[in-house]
Amino acid sequence: MTTAQNAPALHARLNGQIGDLALDVELSIPEQGITALFGPSGCGKTTILRALAGLNRLNGQITAFGQCWQNNKNGSFCAPHQRRVGYVFQEASLFPHLSVAQNLSFSARYTKHLTNTALPEQQVIELLGLAPLLARTPHALSGGERQRVAIGRALLSAPQILLMDEPLSALDTQSKQEILPFLESLHRRLALPIVYVSHDIGEVTRLADTLVCLRRGKVLSQGPLAQQLQSLTPLPGMSASQSRSLLQGTVLAFDEDTQITKLAVGSHCFEVPGKIGPIGTNRRLIIHASDVSLALTRPQGVSLRNIISMHISDIQELTGTPFAQVKLENGPLQLKSRLTRASCKELQLSPGMPVFAMVKSISFADHNL
Amino acid sequence: MAELGELWQPVLLSLQLASLTTFILLLLGTPLAWWLARSPSRLKEVVAALVALPLVLPPTVLGFYLLIALGPSGPVGWTSSLTGLRSLAFSFTGLVIASVIYSLPFAVQPIRSAFEAIGPRPFEVAATLRASPWQSFWRVGLPLARPGLVSGAVLAFAHTIGEFGVVLMIGGNIPGETRVISVAIYDYVETLQWGKAHMLSIGLLLFAFLVILATRIIDARAQRKHAS
Numbered sequence: 001m002t003t004a005q006n007a008p009a010l011h012a013r014l015n016g017q018i019g020d021l022a023l024d025v026e027l028s029i030p031e032q033g034i035t036a037l038f039g040p041s042g043c044g045k046t047t048i049l050r051a052l053a054g055l056n057r058l059n060g061q062i063t064a065f066g067q068c069w070q071n072n073k074n075g076s077f078c079a080p081h082q083r084r085v086g087y088v089f090q091e092a093s094l095f096p097h098l099s100v101a102q103n104l105s106f107s108a109r110y111t112k113h114l115t116n117t118a119l120p121e122q123q124v125i126e127l128l129g130l131a132p133l134l135a136r137t138p139h140a141l142s143g144g145e146r147q148r149v150a151i152g153r154a155l156l157s158a159p160q161i162l163l164m165d166e167p168l169s170a171l172d173t174q175s176k177q178e179i180l181p182f183l184e185s186l187h188r189r190l191a192l193p194i195v196y197v198s199h200d201i202g203e204v205t206r207l208a209d210t211l212v213c214l215r216r217g218k219v220l221s222q223g224p225l226a227q228q229l230q231s232l233t234p235l236p237g238m239s240a241s242q243s244r245s246l247l248q249g250t251v252l253a254f255d256e257d258t259q260i261t262k263l264a265v266g267s268h269c270f271e272v273p274g275k276i277g278p279i280g281t282n283r284r285l286i287i288h289a290s291d292v293s294l295a296l297t298r299p300q301g302v303s304l305r306n307i308i309s310m311h312i313s314d315i316q317e318l319t320g321t322p323f324a325q326v327k328l329e330n331g332p333l334q335l336k337s338r339l340t341r342a343s344c345k346e347l348q349l350s351p352g353m354p355v356f357a358m359v360k361s362i363s364f365a366d367h368n369l
Numbered sequence: 370m371a372e373l374g375e376l377w378q379p380v381l382l383s384l385q386l387a388s389l390t391t392f393i394l395l396l397l398g399t400p401l402a403w404w405l406a407r408s409p410s411r412l413k414e415v416v417a418a419l420v421a422l423p424l425v426l427p428p429t430v431l432g433f434y435l436l437i438a439l440g441p442s443g444p445v446g447w448t449s450s451l452t453g454l455r456s457l458a459f460s461f462t463g464l465v466i467a468s469v470i471y472s473l474p475f476a477v478q479p480i481r482s483a484f485e486a487i488g489p490r491p492f493e494v495a496a497t498l499r500a501s502p503w504q505s506f507w508r509v510g511l512p513l514a515r516p517g518l519v520s521g522a523v524l525a526f527a528h529t530i531g532e533f534g535v536v537l538m539i540g541g542n543i544p545g546e547t548r549v550i551s552v553a554i555y556d557y558v559e560t561l562q563w564g565k566a567h568m569l570s571i572g573l574l575l576f577a578f579l580v581i582l583a584t585r586i587i588d589a590r591a592q593r594k595h596a597s
Contacts, residue, residue, distance in 0.1 A: 055493050080496035087497035093490050097512045106508075110499035157498045 007031070009065060009193045010161060014051050016058035023047060023058065023217035029161070033209030034187055034194045036225070038201070040237040044217040045197040049163050052195065053087050054080035065160050084114070086159030088167045092146035094138035100149050101134040107157035114158040119190065121156060127189065128152045128182055144175030148182060155186075162194045168203060183207055201238045205229070205246060205286050213237070230334050232316040232325045240318055243289040243325060245335050251277050260305075266332050271305045272362050283364055289325060289338035291360040296347060298356050306359040310335065312351050317341050328357050335359075376565060378545055379553035380572070386461070386549060387529040390468040394476040394525045397469070399518070402477045403510065406484035417481075421474045428471065432538025435467050439539065464540045464547055468529045476525040483517020484510060516591035520584050527580040531573065 008028035015024040023044045029035050037045045050056040054069065057077065062069040069078040094103050104121070125131055128148045138146060147167055154162060167183075168176045180203070187194070187207060198204050204211065205225070212222040215236040221228060226246040234240045249263035254275055261276040262269055263283065276283055299307060313334075314327040324344045326337045335357055349355070401420070405413050423431060437443050439457040457463040491513060495505040511518070533551040540547030542556060550569055557566035 053497055055496070079501075080493070081499050081501050084499075085497060087494075089490070089494070091490075093494050095491060095494070095509060095513075106495070107498035107500070110504070153498065 010052070010062070010195075011064075012048075012052060012060065012062040014048060014058040014060040014062070016047075016060075018044065018047055018217075021047075021217045025214070025217070025219045027212060027219065027222070029193055029195055030210055031193055032191065034196050034207050035210040035212060036204045036208035037195060037197045037212050037214060038204050038208075038235070038237060039199065039214035041199055042216075043214045043237070045199075045214055046165050048214075049165050049195060049197050052161075053085045053163055054078060054083050055087075081110075084158060084160040086154030086157050086162040088147075088151050088154050088162070088164040090166045090170050092138070092143075092150040094141075094146055094149055094153075096138055098138075099134070100130065100136050100138065100141070103138065103149060104130070104134075104153050104156055106153065111156075111158035119155055124152045124155050127185060142175065143171050144178045147171060147175070147179060151182070151186075155190075155192075159192065162190075162192055163197075164194060165197045166199070167196075169198075169200070180206065199237055201235070201242050201244075205244060206284070211235075230327070230336075232314055232327055232336065240321070240323065240325065241290065241338070243336055243338060245287045245289070247285040247287065247333070249283050249285045251279050251281050251283060253279065268308060268330070268333055270359070270362065272364075276364060286363045287335060287359055288361075288363075289336040291362075292328075292335055292337035293358045293360070294326065294328075294337055294339060294343075294347070294349070295356045295358060299358065302358070304358045304360065306362070308333070308335075308357045308359070310355060310357050312349060312353045312355060314351060315344065315349060317344070328355065372565075376553075376568060379548050379550045379569070382461075382545065382547075383530050383549040383551075386464055386468060387526045389465055390472060390529045391476070391522050391526045393465070393469050394472060395518070395522055398473065398476040398521065398525075399480055399511075402480035402521075403484055403506065405477070405481045420477050423471050424474050428532065428534025429538055431471060432467065432535040435463075435470070435535070436539050439463050439466065458539055459541045459543060459547060461546050464536060464549075467535050467539045468532065471532055471535050472525045472528045475528045476521040479517045479521040479524065480514060481517075483514035483521075486517075487513045516587055519587055523580055523584055523587075527577065530576065 009031040010029040011027070013026045017023070021042065021044055025044070025048060027048070037048060039045055047056060047058070051058045052062060054077070059072050061071045061073070064083070067078075068076060069083055070076065094100075095106065098106070104125075119127065125134070128151060130149060130152050133141060133145055133149060138149070141149065151167065168179060171179065184207065196204075196207060208225045210223065211225040211228050213220040213228070213235050220236055226248075228235065229244060229246050232243075234243060247265045249265045249270060252262040252264050252269065254261045259275070260271050260273060262271055263276065263285070265285065270285070298309070308330065310328040310330040310333070312326055313329045315324060317324045318341075322340050322342070323338055324341045326339065326344070326349065328335045328337060337357060405417055436458050441456040457466065487510065491509050492502075492505050495509045496502075500508060531551060533555065536547065536549055536552055537555070540549070540552070542548050542552050548556070550573060554566050554569045557563070557569070
């Protein structure tokens with residue numbers, strides 16, 4: 001799991017008044033992995049990201065990679081082109097007068113003297129599947145293709161950190177599905193810290209390692225994502241019905257006959273349909289609380305394959321709704337279950353009680369935690 | 370033949386004046402338009418109003434003040450001693466200075482609009498791709514504003530060819546020096562040489578038509594490019 005405790009790649013304290021929003025945040029971006037700035041729209045995510053890039057000027061200070069990018073005390077402010085950030089905007093914003101290849105190499109003449117480039121050009125082109133697009137002009141591309149070029153262009157600017165402002169939000173569902181795997185493989189292949197602004201918990205659980213929850217210009221919590229998802233209280237910007245757990249599993253075996261993959265999560269074994277990945281690889285498992293039902297005795301004669309003996313560690317009734325949320329534990333394994341308050345009462349559930357968790361479905365992200 | 374030469378002289382002079390004026394206007398007007406389009410300064414509306422002044426001011430008023438300014442005792446007059454002339458008034462140089470001022474809004478307006486139409490985003494992108502503001506101007510601003518630059522140049526050129534009032538006030542009617550087409554036409558009419566007046570006038574009419582047609586085609590092309 002990515003550690004936020006390491007010396008951060010970037011540290012920022014920022015404050016300012018933007019319209020009605022009083023912004024006041026302190027952020028630490030770890031050196032590895034994807035940090036999601038997550039929260040409802042209007043909470044200041046984009047403003048913070050723009051301030052990190054120097055496109056907006058807020059009060060405060062930003063230190064990144066041992067350099068001072070901004071310090072209000074002595075009035076220093078590093079211009080955007082002097083900060084080594086790659087920035088992906090919500091809209092691809094390709095230069096319309098340049099071809100895809102020219103867009104990609106726009107920064108080449110300014111970065112010749114810089115080492116430590118994220119990836120060489122050939123690898124970026126291969127990673128993002130840009131080879132067939134190079135000769136085209138931006139207006140001949142689909143939305144998803146444009147955003148891929150924009151990501152590639154940012155990666156080729158020799159960034160020390162990649163800032164992405166809801167890069168998927170302007171795209172339709174199909175283009176999103178087309179780009180998500182690219183982002184996941186970026187995460188796997190790059191040792192580059194990424195700050196990812198999003199209001200979509202689905203994207204965040206697939207991609208992020210560290211989560212910064214924002215609301216109305218303030219940081220509510222920041223830390224490793226899996227840890228934060230364990231809380232029964234829904235994160236800001238996320239409804240209780242979206243509650244989910246994030247686990248790390250290792251592929252153990254694949255049965256050719258039944259087409260079932262076995263995954264180890266701690267000392268437990270999960271069975272999932274289909275081929276998930278080569279044996280020994282790590283996979284991120286996402287289990288929605290609404291996909292976990294409870295039974296007091298080990299159920300017999302059911303089609304569900306993943307039934308785990310656990311005990312209840314916490315119960316939260318969502319008053320005013322029909323539902324309750326139950327936190328389950330078995331050693332390091334933690335799950336959440338969402339059931340009706342009526343069943344909670346009928347089964348007389350209480351903390352400490354042993355139960356059987358029945359997991360209806362598991363989804364995967366393409367990379368490990 | 371001599372007659373044709375007599376007709377050609379004002380045409381050539383007008384073309385010379387308009388080319389030089391357009392060149393200077395692109396050189397001065399482009400940075401000015403850039404500043405007007407992108408500066409947050411409050412002063413810019415004042416400057417914009419000054420630039421636009423020749424649009425509404427009678428050319429004779431502008432010509433009158435330029436005459437005083439460029440004359441031997443005017444504030445700019447002393448510079449004429451450097452060129453060895455008695456005064457910049459009634460000289461080709463004086464005409465160029467007057468034309469630059471008079472045609473300034475015709476060059477600056479379209480270029481400013483083109484810069485404004487680009488919006489801040491492409492420059493933000495360029496900055497995050499390590500380009501300094503100066504490099505962004507050359508690699509993003511100018512290429513994206515090209516249709517505006519072309520129509521600014523065409524309008525400034527055409528407007529300089531057609532100016533009359535300012536020229537008459539400050540340049541007079543010196544053949545080969547300040548006798549441009551419009552002044553020549555006026556002169557031919559005054560001296561009842563209608564045939565010559567006709568030839569020059571029809572030439573200008575055709576020229577004006579072609580200019581307007583050309584700008585329309587440029588605009589339409591730019592829009593089509595934008596739409597696709």
